[in-house]
Amino acid sequence: MNNRNRGKNTGDDTLFSSQKQIDKLKLAIQDMHYLLSRNYAEKASSELVGNHYRLKARQIQALRGASASENQIQNRKNKELQIIDLKDKTVYLDGFNVLILLESLLSEAYVFEGSDGCFRDLSGVHGTYKRVNQTQKVIELIALFFYKSQAEQLVWIFDKPVSNSGRIKEIILDFAKENNLNWNVELEFNPDKFLVENTEIIVSSDAWILDYCKNWFNLVKYLIREEKLSINLVKML
Template identity: 70%
Template sequence: MNNRNRGKNTGDDTLFGSEKQVSKLKLAVEDMQYLLSRDYPEKAASDLVGNRYRLKTRQIQALRGMSASDVQLHNRQLKHVDISDLKEKTIYLDGFNVIILLESLLSEAYVFEGLDGCIRDLSGVHGTYKRVNQTLRAVELIASFYRKNHIQKLVWIFDQPVSNSGRIKQLVLEYAEQNRLNWEADLQFNPDKFLAESSGIIISSDAWILDHCKEWFNLIGYLISEENLSVNLIKTK
């Protein structure tokens, strides 16, 4: 057993732990939304806003995750489905996006609610996925969601190029077999494109996927309230 988790980085309490820093971030998100809605490129907008509020690198990363243009927000809202729409459906889940976010959240890392209502974190896969102490708990939470809402089938999509993607796929399939869940897991070279083009309902908080998919559901937001999870959540409003 390893002792890894996806908790806070050193310095995150300084960047996100005070009312002053959170207030600054909220103002920055407002400015960012204004600029994105007037077609400023994301990089230029975040540089401008970052300089204005003297944001550090991780604060800018959070700012980008929380921000979107008016058009993006409107379109994402139109495509968001309710929990009642999931019954007897096949759902496609953005494997690394969801599991790493849950691992971060369960490790008490800071997570951020975007203007679109999606929760995002500051970690990610950098070529290699490593299982952590919270991995199994993350899978259990997804299983609980799957059972409660009578989902017909859940298809996990993982990035084939990521090292250890085969291992996490195996873990998910073994868990499903032991618990008699109708789950599939698939490795894709371009999972974002695959999910965006899928005809099913998507679970992801990846902005590009949300902008391009047909329908999506906000699983992390649902789990936080349904399972009453304790989270270090920074909200935009």
């Protein structure tokens, strides 16, 4: 096992731990909600609000991830399923979205709860995925969820163009075989589009997917509560 994790960036404590910064972010998210609910573009809104409150780039990134319009919030809530709704169903999991968020959470990176009740982080895949110390634990947590949900099947969807997507597929399938789990892993060139167009139940915190999917389940929120996960939460709301 290597020594990598998805913990905080240098400087994140300065940006996200002081009450002064938290207060600024709380005001900023209220302004974003106001603008987005009046159909202002997200990028322009975040630049305007970011300039007004003199936010740094990572604070603006967090702000964008946590913000949504009133229509988006209601639409997402209307489609959100509970754990009981997953019994005997096939659930599709937005692979890198869920994997990296949970790796970040377990690495004690800062995590943000959005206006829609979803948790998000500041990590991402930039053309390549690197396994970290927390990867195995994440897969085990998702297995616990799978058992408790009594879902029929779990299908992980990963971005085919991302380097090492084939390797993480092997790791997950090996784990599923060892533990007798009805899991499958598929690599797609456009996973977001695939998930929205071809599936009934999705696990993701990706805003675009949540806006256009049929139904979704808030896995990270469920795991935080059910498995009593420790979380380095920035309370912006």
